[in-house]
Amino acid sequence: MHCESTAGKKGAAGEREATGSNPTDRGKAGCKRTLLTDAKGIPLAVVLSGANRHDSKKLADVLAAVVVPIPLFDEEEERHLVLDRGYDTRACRTTAEQHRFTAHIPNKPSAAEPLPSPADPKRHPPRRWVVEVGHAWFNQFRRLQTRWEKRQDLYLGFVHLAASLIIWRKLAPVAPPRLLSG
Incomplete structure (x- = not known):
């Protein structure tokens, strides 16, 4: 509808367009990227x-949205999945096991076991800084920092374009130069 936010009416479900009321921005419609990176x-x-x-x-x-298939591994080789404290649930640990990952998830602090000091x-x-750097690389694209698109597929297209540019920038210095033949 004209002059309507991405979430539609206030309080309406916006799961179809990947929006929801942002608890840190006065309930305005907001979007979140969940990112999986390599080491x-x-x-x-x-x-x-x-x-x-x-x-x-x-x-x-x-984990199901990985575009490039993860190579098969030997039984002795372990694949590691590093997550933060927000993923400390039985369901997340089960999901990691189903995808044959060794999950590294710190425990949430409780009254019985408080958070240990940094030393x-x-x-x-x-170890989560690698993913946080990935989010920072995405935020360097002005088009992604603030979501202006109402439709999820358009915004996801820009996110995928930014991901391919990030991959190109990371891998281009590593690739050997090609000699022009002619």
Whole structure:
């Protein structure tokens, strides 16, 4: 409809267009990218959801959305999946096992087990910075930092275009130069 936000009426479900009321922006319609990267930060999969949707609900979707097939591995070789504390649920651990990943998820702090100090050896090592750098690379594209498209497929197309540009920028210096024949 004309002059209507991406989420439609206030309070309406916007799952179809991957929007939802943003709890940090006065309930305005917002979008969230769930990103899967390799160890170097190269994006492997991106899934869109509403801003009010928890990341752990989209774990199975992002693992299934990998565009390049992950090579088969030997039984001795392990594939690792590093997640943050928000994914500390039984469902996320089961999803990681179903996709044959070894999940590295720090435990949520509780009254019985508070969060250890940063110098404590029992504290889970910080490894999520690779994904946070990936999000920062996406935010360098002005078109993606603020979502202006009402339709999810248009916005997802721009996200995929940005992902391919990020991959090109990361892999172009590594590729050997080609000699022109002629």
